[in-house]
Amino acid sequence: MVRIRSSQKFFTEEEAVSLTGICAEHLRGFAELKHLGSLAVAADSAVRKWLFTSSDLMIMAVLHPRCQH
Numbered sequence: 001m002v003r004i005r006s007s008q009k010f011f012t013e014e015e016a017v018s019l020t021g022i023c024a025e026h027l028r029g030f031a032e033l034k035h036l037g038s039l040a041v042a043a044d045s046a047v048r049k050w051l052f053t054s055s056d057l058m059i060m061a062v063l064h065p066r067c068q069h
């Protein structure tokens with residue numbers, strides 16, 4: 001069960017990992033497969049960050065088992 005504060009609209013990859021129990025590697029692969037989350041690219045850097053909504057996290061938590069490795 002994922003508990004999310006309703007006031008929070010977007011979650012970083014790190015927050016998504018800790019909330020869903022899915023490791024970063026599998027989380028990203030699953031997000032790409034299911035077209036969840038959005039890629040935020042800062043204009044002045046090469047850093048790309050994934051941002052997830054609370055509904056994205058709910059879908060991932062339901063469809064993807066927690067990582068056990």
Ligand SMILES: [Zn+2]
Pocket residue numbers: 022023024025026027067068069
């Ligand atoms: Zn994993």
